[in-house]
Amino acid sequence: MRNLKRMLLGVFILLMVLVVLAFVLENQQSVSLLFFGFYGPQLPVSVVAVLALLVGMLIGPVLGWFLGRASRVSRKRLV
Numbered sequence: 001m002r003n004l005k006r007m008l009l010g011v012f013i014l015l016m017v018l019v020v021l022a023f024v025l026e027n028q029q030s031v032s033l034l035f036f037g038f039y040g041p042q043l044p045v046s047v048v049a050v051l052a053l054l055v056g057m058l059i060g061p062v063l064g065w066f067l068g069r070a071s072r073v074s075r076k077r078l079v
Helices: 002-026 045-078
Strands: none
Touching (some): 002 045
Protein backbone atom coordinates (compact mmCIF):
# COMPACT_ATOMS: atom_id res chain seq x y z
CA MET A 1 0.00 0.00 0.00
CA ARG A 2 2.84 2.36 0.87
CA ASN A 3 4.56 1.70 -2.46
CA LEU A 4 1.33 2.43 -4.34
CA LYS A 5 1.01 5.79 -2.59
CA ARG A 6 4.61 6.66 -3.42
CA MET A 7 4.11 5.65 -7.04
CA LEU A 8 0.91 7.70 -7.32
CA LEU A 9 2.63 10.69 -5.73
CA GLY A 10 5.52 10.34 -8.16
CA VAL A 11 3.14 10.16 -11.15
CA PHE A 12 1.24 13.21 -9.86
CA ILE A 13 4.43 15.23 -9.42
CA LEU A 14 5.63 14.19 -12.88
CA LEU A 15 2.32 15.28 -14.42
CA MET A 16 2.49 18.63 -12.63
CA VAL A 17 6.03 19.19 -13.89
CA LEU A 18 4.93 18.38 -17.43
CA VAL A 19 1.95 20.76 -17.18
CA VAL A 20 4.17 23.59 -15.90
CA LEU A 21 6.74 22.87 -18.61
CA ALA A 22 4.04 22.95 -21.31
CA PHE A 23 2.69 26.23 -19.88
CA VAL A 24 6.15 27.82 -19.90
CA LEU A 25 6.93 26.67 -23.43
CA GLU A 26 3.58 27.85 -24.82
CA ASN A 27 3.75 31.32 -23.25
CA GLN A 28 7.03 32.83 -24.43
CA GLN A 29 5.60 36.13 -25.69
CA SER A 30 7.23 39.08 -23.95
CA VAL A 31 5.07 41.56 -22.07
CA SER A 32 5.78 44.66 -20.05
CA LEU A 33 3.44 45.40 -17.17
CA LEU A 34 2.32 48.88 -16.12
CA PHE A 35 1.58 49.19 -12.39
CA PHE A 36 0.82 52.58 -10.79
CA GLY A 37 2.67 54.35 -13.57
CA PHE A 38 5.77 52.16 -13.36
CA TYR A 39 6.74 49.95 -16.27
CA GLY A 40 8.27 46.59 -15.51
CA PRO A 41 10.93 44.88 -17.59
CA GLN A 42 9.84 42.83 -20.59
CA LEU A 43 9.42 39.25 -19.43
CA PRO A 44 7.71 36.20 -20.92
CA VAL A 45 4.06 35.77 -19.92
CA SER A 46 4.88 32.51 -18.16
CA VAL A 47 7.42 34.21 -15.88
CA VAL A 48 4.91 36.90 -14.95
CA ALA A 49 2.24 34.28 -14.19
CA VAL A 50 4.60 32.15 -12.08
CA LEU A 51 5.82 35.22 -10.17
CA ALA A 52 2.22 36.26 -9.48
CA LEU A 53 1.50 32.75 -8.20
CA LEU A 54 4.53 32.76 -5.90
CA VAL A 55 3.72 36.22 -4.52
CA GLY A 56 0.17 35.07 -3.82
CA MET A 57 1.45 31.96 -2.10
CA LEU A 58 3.56 34.15 0.17
CA ILE A 59 0.98 36.86 0.86
CA GLY A 60 -1.90 34.46 1.56
CA PRO A 61 -0.47 32.72 4.64
CA VAL A 62 0.97 35.97 6.03
CA LEU A 63 -2.40 37.68 5.68
CA GLY A 64 -4.16 34.66 7.24
CA TRP A 65 -1.75 34.68 10.16
CA PHE A 66 -2.19 38.43 10.66
CA LEU A 67 -6.00 38.26 10.58
CA GLY A 68 -6.02 35.23 12.88
CA ARG A 69 -3.82 37.03 15.34
CA ALA A 70 -6.02 40.13 15.24
CA SER A 71 -9.13 38.06 15.96
CA ARG A 72 -7.41 36.31 18.90
CA VAL A 73 -6.44 39.68 20.36
CA SER A 74 -9.99 40.98 20.03
CA ARG A 75 -11.37 37.82 21.70
CA LYS A 76 -8.96 38.28 24.62
CA ARG A 77 -10.23 41.83 25.11
CA LEU A 78 -13.81 40.56 25.42
CA VAL A 79 -12.91 38.14 28.21
